[in-house]
Amino acid sequence: EAAVTQSPRNKVAVTGGKVTLSCNQTNNHNNMYWYRQDTGHGLRLIHYSYGAGSTEKGDIPDGYKASRPSQENFSLILELATPSQTSVYFCASGDECHQDTQYFGPGTRLLVL
Amino acid sequence: GDQVEQSPSALSLHEGTDSALRCNFTTTMRSVQWFRQNSRGSLISLFYLASGTKENGRLKSAFDSKERRYSTLHIRDAQLEDSGTYFCAAASSSFSKLVFGQGTSLSVVP
Numbered sequence: 001e002a003a004v005t006q007s008p009r010n011k012v013a014v015t016g017g018k019v020t021l022s023c024n025q026t027n028n029h030n031n032m033y034w035y036r037q038d039t040g041h042g043l044r045l046i047h048y049s050y051g052a053g054s055t056e057k058g059d060i061p062d063g064y065k066a067s068r069p070s071q072e073n074f075s076l077i078l079e080l081a082t083p084s085q086t087s088v089y090f091c092a093s094g095d096e097c098h099q100d101t102q103y104f105g106p107g108t109r110l111l112v113l
Numbered sequence: 114g115d116q117v118e119q120s121p122s123a124l125s126l127h128e129g130t131d132s133a134l135r136c137n138f139t140t141t142m143r144s145v146q147w148f149r150q151n152s153r154g155s156l157i158s159l160f161y162l163a164s165g166t167k168e169n170g171r172l173k174s175a176f177d178s179k180e181r182r183y184s185t186l187h188i189r190d191a192q193l194e195d196s197g198t199y200f201c202a203a204a205s206s207s208f209s210k211l212v213f214g215q216g217t218s219l220s221v222v223p
Binding site for chain 2: 033035041042043044045048058059088090101102103104106107
């Protein structure tokens, strides 16, 4: 049974619209992460969280917000979506007991028109 | 910021041959993780190393324990199902933040 799930799996949005990507993990991990993957860039860290109520900026946070309302859920929010945010988004979870190991969700394909 | 340089960017292997992928780090890293991304886009964790080597079937990975500036992934007796994109990701002193390489696209052909 998948431990990190993402929804939606595919999304088409219009420029200027609001997009919320959701992530749920059943690993009981403290840490959660949001990455985007673009051709030629590998995965890049957008936001992460150390636990419920916390969000931290990653390497490319501009244009994104994050929300961690509970241990299990971590959302990525695009308040005003732009075509440059068309990408594949991955969520991951991890905890201190397993050091830096992260477990990834299946990804969300976002197309901003 | 921390950089991870992965090579080669693309690789074609015949079935049954061996090869190695490499990641160089611009700074000392605490640990490295290797992933394979399949055709559906799923990221599958292959290895996590804080030092030394690990082996799983035909795959073996090593992390330079001395200077902690590079890691390798060896593929032995390549099979068609090994095709995919391989990523390394390393964590530095910033707790649990992974920096990814740009990936190696591996194609195994008959």
